Amino acid sequence: MTANDYNQCVTDYADRLFRFAVKQVHSRTEAEDIVQSVFERFWKHHERVEMAAAKSYLFKSIQRASIDLYRKHDAGSRAMGQVSYSQVTPADKTFENQQLIELALSNLSERQRTMVLLRDYEGYAYKEIAEMMDLTESQIKINLFRARKKLQIFLTRSEQLSNEIQYQKL
Template sequence: MTERQYNQCVNEYADNVYRFIVKNLRHEEDARDVVQTAFEKLWRNREQVENEKCKSYLFTVAYNQMIDHIRKNKRISLKEDFEDESRAVHQSSGKETKKVLMEALNRLNETQRSLVMLKDYEGYSYEEISKIMGLNETQVKVYLHRARLTLRNYLVSPDHVLMEGGVGV
């Protein structure tokens, strides 16, 4: 990969990588650090990375950095983040729906949440996700199916049924 190709990779994928990491970590500064480290590793290894595989390489490194960050710090408090987000979410009914969806996503483990975000939010193929997360395609499909079942069961429970104009009671 040339310097020019590296810069093109940064321009094309920086926002997607950052969005993916910040959605999982729910902490902007930590997400910026993880993404920066991923781009540093890509830069250091650019001679070994084929340009066609820069996206997969970048997401794989970023995902692994995120997992390492979570394991290392053990300081991410979903409850505190959720309470902060909860205050802002109560401002409108549209945001009420977002709150319920975030609660549902928070019920998933790290792997399931990452799979849902990569497939359903970012639109990656099963093959791309398998490379990013170090799983085979069958595992991706099975884990994603289980994650979606968990989400569905949570979202259709009487306390959380999503209805037009807001959330059911």
């Protein structure tokens, strides 16, 4: 890969990687740092990376960096995986649907969240996700099905809870 190709990758993937990282680490600042470090490493090895494999390389790197960061920090200090339905208060009713979905996403396991993001954000095929995550295609399909079920349940219950609280106020 040439320097021009590298710059093309920055143009094509920097924003998408950033959004992917934000969803993974739930912090814009940390997501920025992760993206920067990933691209620095990518530049170091850019001559050995084929253009066709660049996207996969970058998302895989972001995923690993996010996991490393997640494991380094105290899991209790962040919202990831610790959000309860009670957190969706009446004030949360003002949340945009997108924000509620993000909250639901953070309730997924690390692996399931990555799969959902790769599938929905980037449109990767099951096979590609399986290769990136070193899993089988069957495992990806099963985990995705379970993740979507979780999302559905979380969103449904959040909505029910909000309705109940509003009804009590009335």
